[in-house]
Amino acid sequence: MKRGIKSKIVRIMLSISLSSLLMYIVIFQISSYFSADIVERATDQMGRKSSTNSENLLISQSIKDSEQIILKNSELVNSQLNEIAMDLSAIATAITYINDHSDLYMPVMVKSAQELVDQGLSDGRTIHYALGEDVELESVSDELYLMGNILPFMEAINNEKGIITSIYIGDESGFSIGYDENAALKAPHGIVYEARNKSWYTEPKQLNGLYVSPPYSDSFGRGLTVSMATPYYQRGELKGIIGLDVLIEDINQSVLSAQMGGNGYAMLLAEQGRVISAPGLTEENADRSNVFLGTKADEIVSLMNENSSGVSLSEIDGLPVYVLFHKIELNNWYYIAVLDIASIIEGATEVKMVIDEITIDTQNEIANASFYTNIILIGMFVATGIVVIWAANKFSKKISKPILMLNDGVKIISNGDFSNKVEIETGDEIEELGASFNKMTKDLVDHIENLKKVTAEKERIGAELDVATKIQASMLPYIFPAFPDRKEFDIYATMEPAKEVGGDFYDFFLIDQTHLGIVIADVSGKGVPAALFMVITKTLIKNYAQLGMPAAEVFTKSNDQLCEGNDAGMFVTAFMGILEIETGKFDYVNAGHNPPLIKKSDGEFEWIKAPAGFVLAGMEGINYKQQSLMLEPDDVIYLYTDGVTEATNLENELFAESRLQTILNENKESTLTELLGSIKTNIDAFVGAAPQFDDITMLAFEYKGLGKIEVIDLPAQVDQLHTVLDFITGQLEKNQCPMKVMTQINIAVEEIFVNIAHYAYASTPEGVGDVGISFKVEENPACAIIEFSDRGIPYNPMELEDPDLTLSADDRKIGGLGIYMVKKSMDEVAYKYHEGKNVLTIQKRF
Incomplete structure (x- = not known):
C-alpha cells in the first residue's frame, strides 16, 4: 500500500530525529569504550615503553662507558708493547752498528752457562752463550766476543722494563747469546742450542721485521709470556735475530681490575680465541672461549677476525650478555668487556609497576562515569520522540500540498505534453x-x-x-627501416599531433645515392590551418633539396616562397641537415628551431652548436647560413620540436631541456626505436593527466659509416691466441702497417685476449664462452680499430687504478699492469657494456 507524502514527512522527521539521537548515543558509547581502551593501552604502552627506554638507556650508557674503558686499556696494553718493541729495535740497531764498525770495538768475553755455574757467577741476570749443532767455538769466537759489547744495552733495557724476563740473540753463524736469570737451569743441558730452528728466529727472519708470538706458558715457570723478535744486519744483509720475553702478568692486572658495571668483567683474547686473561682463568679452560664469551663465542671470534672493534650479543648460563671488543694492533690481541644485561637493568622494572597501578585506578573511574551518562541519554531519547511526533504532524500538511502539485506537473511532461x-x-x-x-x-x-x-x-x-x-x-615517412638496403645509416621518427591534425612535420629523403636530407619543423598554430601550411613547407623544402642545392640555399628559397601571400602571418621553425654519406660530413641550417643533440660514439648527448636563424615565412630576402660537422661511425643525432621540452604537467611545470638531456644519456646505448619510445614514456609519466597542448615530434639518426669490418669469433681459450694473432697480423700486413706499430698492437691484443680467456667466464655457471674480435682500418689518418666483445661477467678494466711504478715489484699491488701497458701503448682505449656484452675497443694510428 502506497503512503502519502504527509505520512512520509512525519516518518522521516521522526526517523531522522530519533536516529540522530540514537546515533549520538551509540557514538558516545563507542567513544567511551574506545576511550577506556585507549587509556588502558596507552598506560600499558607507557609502562612498557618507559621500562624499555630505561633498559635501553642503561644498556646504551653501560656499553658507551665500557667502550671507553676497553679503548683506553687496549691503548695502554698496545703502548706498553710498543715501548718494548721500540727498545728491541734500538738494541737491533746497536748490534747492526757494532757489526758494521767492528774495528771500533774490543772483544768482550762471554761465557757459557756451565762456565758461569762452575765459577760461581750464575746468580742474578747474566750473559751467556750457546752454540748450534756442529758449530765450534773457535770458528765463531771473534763474532761471539764482538757481540759481548751489547751487554750494556741489555742491562739498560732490563732495568727500565721490569716485565722483560729474558733477552737473547741468535746469529746466522750458529752461536746464540742469552741475558737472563736462567744460567743455572740451562747449564745441565750443555752449550748446544740451535736457535736458527726456533720459531722466534725463523718467523722474524721470514717477515724481515718485527715478530710478536702468541702467548705461551714460560718453560722456566715464570708465568704467561709473549716473545718479541726482530732482525739485525751487517752491511745491509740479515745477520741474525734479537728477541726478548715479556711477562704479561702486569697487563693482566690492569685487565682484571677494570670495572664493567653490574656483574660484568674484562678479559684479553689472543688470535684463534685463546683466552689470555679473565676472571676464573685456568689451564683447563684457557682454550675454551665459550666459558667466558657464551654460546656465541665462535661467531664473536669470527667477527673479531673481520673487524678491529665491535659489539655482539651472547648468552652465558642462560642469561643474555653484551660482548664488546677492541683490537690491540701490535700483536692482534683483543681487549674484551662482557656486560651482564640483567644486572644493568634491575631498576627499570620499578617504573612499570607504578604505571600499572595508575592504569587500574583510571579504568575504574571511567567505568563509573559511563554508567551515569547512559541513564541520562535514555531519558533524552524518550522525550525527543514525543516532541518530534507532534511537530511532524503539524507541519507536514503545509509542506506536502505544493510538492504534490509539482509531482502532477512532472507526470504530464513525462507523457510528452x-x-x-x-x-x-x-x-x-x-x-x-x-x-x-x-x-x-x-x-x-x-x-x-x-x-x-x-x-x-x-x-x-x-x-x-x-x-x-x-x-x-x-605524407610523412612512416615505414621503418626507411632504407633497409643502406647499411651506412639508420633513422627513426615519430609524431603525435595535439589535435586531429597538427603543424609539426619531419622528413628524410635521399637526394642522390651519396647524400641524405633530414628535416624537422614546427608550424605556428594548430589544427587545419597549420596542417595546410605544413604541407606547403614540406613540399618546398624537399623539392629545392632534390635539385642539389646546399641546405642554406634550400631555406633561403623556401622562405621567399612561403612569404608570398602569407596574409595569415604564419611562420615555421625548421632544422635541416644534408649528410654526405661517404665521408660523414653533415651540413646543417637552423631557422629558429630547437638545437638538436649529438652523441659521439664513445660519449654522451650534447647540444649541437646551431645558432638559430630567423624563422621561415617571417621576412623575405633573408640569406641563411649553414654550418658543418664530421660524423663518425656510431654517432647519433636527436632532433625534436618544442612539444617535447614544453610538455606541461598539472603543476604547470615544463618537461625542460635538462630533463630531456638526462633521459637521452640514460638511454644512450638503446636503439633508435627504444630511444624515442623511452622519451615518450617519460613525457607521458611527467605530464600525467594534463592535456597535450602541442604536437610532439622526434627524429633520431645514427651514422654507421662505410668502413669494412673483418670479424672473427672463437672460444675464449688461451690456446686460441695464435689464431687471434695470425688474424690481427694478417689484417695489419694487408693495410701496410709499420712493424713497430704492428708489434705494439700484437702485444696489446695478446694482453687483452689472455685476460678474457682467464677471467671473463671464470665465475659463470658454464665456465666457458666465446669472444668476438672485429678489425677495421680508417683512413686520413690511417688508424686500426680492434674491438673485443664477450658475454662474460661485466667488468670495466678502465676503472682499475693505474699501478704505482715508483714502488718495487714486491711492494706494488698485484694486477693492473697489463691494462696499464695497453692504455699507454694505444692511442685510444674505450669500454662499454652493451646488450649483455663487455665491449673493449682499442685504436692505434699508423
Missing part, C-alpha cells in the same frame, strides 16, 4: 521551484531543436578531420 504549467503561490522556495520548473520545460523544448542541428554538424566535421588526419600521416 510540454505545454503544461504549474501554478504555485506559497511565497517561498517552493514557489521559485515551480517557476523554475516552467522555465525548464520551455528550455527543454529549445534545446531539443538545437541538439538536432549541432549533432548533424559535428558528425560532418568529424568525418572530414578523420580524412585529414589520414592524409597528413600518409
Whole structure:
C-alpha cells in the first residue's frame, strides 16, 4: 500500500530525529569504550615503553662507558708493547752498528752457562752463550766476543722494563747469546742450542721485521709470556735475530681490575680465541672461549677476525650478555668487556609497576562515569520522540500540498505534453521551484531543436578531420627501416599531433645515392590551418633539396616562397641537415628551431652548436647560413620540436631541456626505436593527466659509416691466441702497417685476449664462452680499430687504478699492469657494456 507524502514527512522527521539521537548515543558509547581502551593501552604502552627506554638507556650508557674503558686499556696494553718493541729495535740497531764498525770495538768475553755455574757467577741476570749443532767455538769466537759489547744495552733495557724476563740473540753463524736469570737451569743441558730452528728466529727472519708470538706458558715457570723478535744486519744483509720475553702478568692486572658495571668483567683474547686473561682463568679452560664469551663465542671470534672493534650479543648460563671488543694492533690481541644485561637493568622494572597501578585506578573511574551518562541519554531519547511526533504532524500538511502539485506537473511532461504549467503561490522556495520548473520545460523544448542541428554538424566535421588526419600521416615517412638496403645509416621518427591534425612535420629523403636530407619543423598554430601550411613547407623544402642545392640555399628559397601571400602571418621553425654519406660530413641550417643533440660514439648527448636563424615565412630576402660537422661511425643525432621540452604537467611545470638531456644519456646505448619510445614514456609519466597542448615530434639518426669490418669469433681459450694473432697480423700486413706499430698492437691484443680467456667466464655457471674480435682500418689518418666483445661477467678494466711504478715489484699491488701497458701503448682505449656484452675497443694510428 502506497503512503502519502504527509505520512512520509512525519516518518522521516521522526526517523531522522530519533536516529540522530540514537546515533549520538551509540557514538558516545563507542567513544567511551574506545576511550577506556585507549587509556588502558596507552598506560600499558607507557609502562612498557618507559621500562624499555630505561633498559635501553642503561644498556646504551653501560656499553658507551665500557667502550671507553676497553679503548683506553687496549691503548695502554698496545703502548706498553710498543715501548718494548721500540727498545728491541734500538738494541737491533746497536748490534747492526757494532757489526758494521767492528774495528771500533774490543772483544768482550762471554761465557757459557756451565762456565758461569762452575765459577760461581750464575746468580742474578747474566750473559751467556750457546752454540748450534756442529758449530765450534773457535770458528765463531771473534763474532761471539764482538757481540759481548751489547751487554750494556741489555742491562739498560732490563732495568727500565721490569716485565722483560729474558733477552737473547741468535746469529746466522750458529752461536746464540742469552741475558737472563736462567744460567743455572740451562747449564745441565750443555752449550748446544740451535736457535736458527726456533720459531722466534725463523718467523722474524721470514717477515724481515718485527715478530710478536702468541702467548705461551714460560718453560722456566715464570708465568704467561709473549716473545718479541726482530732482525739485525751487517752491511745491509740479515745477520741474525734479537728477541726478548715479556711477562704479561702486569697487563693482566690492569685487565682484571677494570670495572664493567653490574656483574660484568674484562678479559684479553689472543688470535684463534685463546683466552689470555679473565676472571676464573685456568689451564683447563684457557682454550675454551665459550666459558667466558657464551654460546656465541665462535661467531664473536669470527667477527673479531673481520673487524678491529665491535659489539655482539651472547648468552652465558642462560642469561643474555653484551660482548664488546677492541683490537690491540701490535700483536692482534683483543681487549674484551662482557656486560651482564640483567644486572644493568634491575631498576627499570620499578617504573612499570607504578604505571600499572595508575592504569587500574583510571579504568575504574571511567567505568563509573559511563554508567551515569547512559541513564541520562535514555531519558533524552524518550522525550525527543514525543516532541518530534507532534511537530511532524503539524507541519507536514503545509509542506506536502505544493510538492504534490509539482509531482502532477512532472507526470504530464513525462507523457510528452510540454505545454503544461504549474501554478504555485506559497511565497517561498517552493514557489521559485515551480517557476523554475516552467522555465525548464520551455528550455527543454529549445534545446531539443538545437541538439538536432549541432549533432548533424559535428558528425560532418568529424568525418572530414578523420580524412585529414589520414592524409597528413600518409605524407610523412612512416615505414621503418626507411632504407633497409643502406647499411651506412639508420633513422627513426615519430609524431603525435595535439589535435586531429597538427603543424609539426619531419622528413628524410635521399637526394642522390651519396647524400641524405633530414628535416624537422614546427608550424605556428594548430589544427587545419597549420596542417595546410605544413604541407606547403614540406613540399618546398624537399623539392629545392632534390635539385642539389646546399641546405642554406634550400631555406633561403623556401622562405621567399612561403612569404608570398602569407596574409595569415604564419611562420615555421625548421632544422635541416644534408649528410654526405661517404665521408660523414653533415651540413646543417637552423631557422629558429630547437638545437638538436649529438652523441659521439664513445660519449654522451650534447647540444649541437646551431645558432638559430630567423624563422621561415617571417621576412623575405633573408640569406641563411649553414654550418658543418664530421660524423663518425656510431654517432647519433636527436632532433625534436618544442612539444617535447614544453610538455606541461598539472603543476604547470615544463618537461625542460635538462630533463630531456638526462633521459637521452640514460638511454644512450638503446636503439633508435627504444630511444624515442623511452622519451615518450617519460613525457607521458611527467605530464600525467594534463592535456597535450602541442604536437610532439622526434627524429633520431645514427651514422654507421662505410668502413669494412673483418670479424672473427672463437672460444675464449688461451690456446686460441695464435689464431687471434695470425688474424690481427694478417689484417695489419694487408693495410701496410709499420712493424713497430704492428708489434705494439700484437702485444696489446695478446694482453687483452689472455685476460678474457682467464677471467671473463671464470665465475659463470658454464665456465666457458666465446669472444668476438672485429678489425677495421680508417683512413686520413690511417688508424686500426680492434674491438673485443664477450658475454662474460661485466667488468670495466678502465676503472682499475693505474699501478704505482715508483714502488718495487714486491711492494706494488698485484694486477693492473697489463691494462696499464695497453692504455699507454694505444692511442685510444674505450669500454662499454652493451646488450649483455663487455665491449673493449682499442685504436692505434699508423
